[in-house]
Amino acid sequence: MGALTDKYCIVGVGETPHMRPSNRTTLSMACEAVSKAMEDAGLKPSDIDGMTSYQAADSTSSAHVATALGMRLNYCLDILGGGSSTEALVAHAIGLIEAGYAKTIVCFRSMNGRSGRRMGGQVPGGPIPVATAEGDNQFNMGWGWTTPAQRFGMSAMRYLHDTGCTTRAFAEIAVAHRYHASLNPKAIHRSPITIEDHQRSRWVAKPFRLLDCCQETDVAAAIIVTSRERAFDLRHPPVFIMGGYARMMTENPQWNYSRPVLHYVAGNYGWKRAFGMAGISHSDVDFISCYDAFTFTTLIQLEANGFCGPGEAGDFVKGGRLKIDHELPSNLSGGHLSEGYTHGVQMVIENVRQLRHRADDACPGWREGRHTYDRSKGCRQLRKARICCGMAWGWENMASCLILRGIAA
Amino acid sequence: MSDYIKPLPKPSPTSLPFWEAARRHELKLQYCEACKAFIYYPRDRCPTCFSDSLEWRPVSGRGKVYSYTVVRRASSRSFADGPYVLAIVQLDEGPRMTTNIAAPPEQVRVDMPVAVYFDDVAPGHTLVKFKPA
Numbered sequence: 001m002g003a004l005t006d007k008y009c010i011v012g013v014g015e016t017p018h019m020r021p022s023n024r025t026t027l028s029m030a031c032e033a034v035s036k037a038m039e040d041a042g043l044k045p046s047d048i049d050g051m052t053s054y055q056a057a058d059s060t061s062s063a064h065v066a067t068a069l070g071m072r073l074n075y076c077l078d079i080l081g082g083g084s085s086t087e088a089l090v091a092h093a094i095g096l097i098e099a100g101y102a103k104t105i106v107c108f109r110s111m112n113g114r115s116g117r118r119m120g121g122q123v124p125g126g127p128i129p130v131a132t133a134e135g136d137n138q139f140n141m142g143w144g145w146t147t148p149a150q151r152f153g154m155s156a157m158r159y160l161h162d163t164g165c166t167t168r169a170f171a172e173i174a175v176a177h178r179y180h181a182s183l184n185p186k187a188i189h190r191s192p193i194t195i196e197d198h199q200r201s202r203w204v205a206k207p208f209r210l211l212d213c214c215q216e217t218d219v220a221a222a223i224i225v226t227s228r229e230r231a232f233d234l235r236h237p238p239v240f241i242m243g244g245y246a247r248m249m250t251e252n253p254q255w256n257y258s259r260p261v262l263h264y265v266a267g268n269y270g271w272k273r274a275f276g277m278a279g280i281s282h283s284d285v286d287f288i289s290c291y292d293a294f295t296f297t298t299l300i301q302l303e304a305n306g307f308c309g310p311g312e313a314g315d316f317v318k319g320g321r322l323k324i325d326h327e328l329p330s331n332l333s334g335g336h337l338s339e340g341y342t343h344g345v346q347m348v349i350e351n352v353r354q355l356r357h358r359a360d361d362a363c364p365g366w367r368e369g370r371h372t373y374d375r376s377k378g379c380r381q382l383r384k385a386r387i388c389c390g391m392a393w394g395w396e397n398m399a400s401c402l403i404l405r406g407i408a409a
Numbered sequence: 410m411s412d413y414i415k416p417l418p419k420p421s422p423t424s425l426p427f428w429e430a431a432r433r434h435e436l437k438l439q440y441c442e443a444c445k446a447f448i449y450y451p452r453d454r455c456p457t458c459f460s461d462s463l464e465w466r467p468v469s470g471r472g473k474v475y476s477y478t479v480v481r482r483a484s485s486r487s488f489a490d491g492p493y494v495l496a497i498v499q500l501d502e503g504p505r506m507t508t509n510i511a512a513p514p515e516q517v518r519v520d521m522p523v524a525v526y527f528d529d530v531a532p533g534h535t536l537v538k539f540k541p542a
Contacts, residue, residue: 131416132417138419138421138424139418139506139507140507141416142418143508144495146484146485149482150480150495153478154476154477155476157476157478161519202482205478205482206478206479206514255449257497257505258505
């Protein structure tokens with residue numbers, strides 16, 4: 001067990017709706033998300049003394065949000081980041097609180113990810129906004145290598161070649177996450193899809209089709225971390241942080257595709273640390289979240305984190321294994337593929353709600369933890385939701401993990 | 410000024426010899442005397458042994474497709490003249506390069522043999538690309 005296992009908790013979560021477009025500033029959305037997380041926790045602005053955020057030079061700052069909400073902070077920091085940053089900021093918050101720099105820290109991400117700057121930096125329909133490609137970009141951008149779909153498509157293509165896996169495995173993930181979105185009133189896409197729908201959808205960047213790609217949205221999302229002692233006095237039963245790894249990197253991260261096997265991703269180096277810290281094994285995990293910028297990023301992280309062996313993920317996900325009420329439910333809010341795109345915060349938020357037994361679904365009594373477990377009536381709460389493993393993806397070369405447990409179920 | 414609207418590489422002092430060679434239609438990479446190995450992309454020191462004894466040497470320009478993608482959905486007007494094949498080519502000498510493959514997309518395969526060619530895309534700018542060998 002890790003020295004700090006179960007000493008720190010997530011006590012508040014909140015987000016704006018997923019919008020396309022928001023017609024709002026990132027400051028306005030961040031204030032809404034942080035306020036909702038405070039309300040969820042039963043905290044006032046004066047109870048928050050630390051704030052962190054991550055962004056891609058596309059968002060407001062902690063200082064702006066603290067000013068707007070009347071907070072005086074003992075600590076604030078805004079980092080450059082994307083996928084895998086949420087879990088890293090949780091680890092960072094633990095360190096700060098343990099060392100006495102702050103007591104209760106809110107972490108947020110606010111982005112006009114649809115109507116503003118898109119992933120890859122392009123404006124749809126416009127020319128690429130840079131005339132010259134500098135630094136590392138001089139060795140890829142000129143050839144038209146500019147988007148995550150192209151970059152990860154490269155890893156996926158080699159993975160299919162090396163393992164014999166087919167894109168029907170990608171479809172299993174798209175179908176499972178969409179089914180969960182169908183049970184989530186907040187999700188952008190709620191119509192269930194089939195494996196054949198996936199196989200018929202148009203190509204984006206081979207081997208990725210449209211239904212392999214996430215739904216970029218305008219959204220802000222926030223979570224609050226504090227110590228166990230404070231957590232017990234707050235509105236909800238605490239969700240305990242058992243362990244994880246944060247922004248774990250592969251060797252040779254800068255020139256990623258020179259690594260011997262491109263799809264040997266960063267999670268491979270991290271999962272023993274996370275499970276060791278948490279003091280659990282894979283069979284103790286009731287459900288997972290698994291960063292789904294693309295179907296493939298979920299698939300590859302399952303084997304990187306030891307849920308199955310190398311090259312086995314395609315077989316592992318067959319037959320709806322990742323669906324609710326099956327062996328290993330994944331991304332119960334619908335994830336990036338179907339709920340919307342928060343750069344990973346939403347997965348932590350959904351996991352917290354599931355572990356509290358308070359998934360915000362169609363059940364009239366969800367706020368009190370009363371669920372029907374009837375999927376035909378829109379219930380998405382797991383019956384047994386005690387331990388969750390959240391796996392997050394930066395690039396092939398970077399990953400995070402956050403293992404949480406609840407006490408409500 | 411040409412009507413080329415794709416981003417053009419801006420060499421750094423370290424990478425300039427690579428781009429100057431490409432303009433002469435030569436493929437030259439750095440060779441580490443200590444490791445007896447070629448490296449790419451250009452660096453000040455070998456990433457394996459950290460030696461700064463690196464020499465620019467010509468390579469064969471032959472290799473295989475390590476992986477590829479066919480871009481059907483242009484992310485900007487600059488690349489809307491597709492579909493196009495993006496690839497990582499592993500040279501016979503070892504290093505991998507990102508590039509385009511000039512071939513019908515349906516004919517491209519992982520491990521397909523390829524050979525270099527030089528595309529003078531704009532005045533003073535040459536991109537290293539590959540075609541089926």
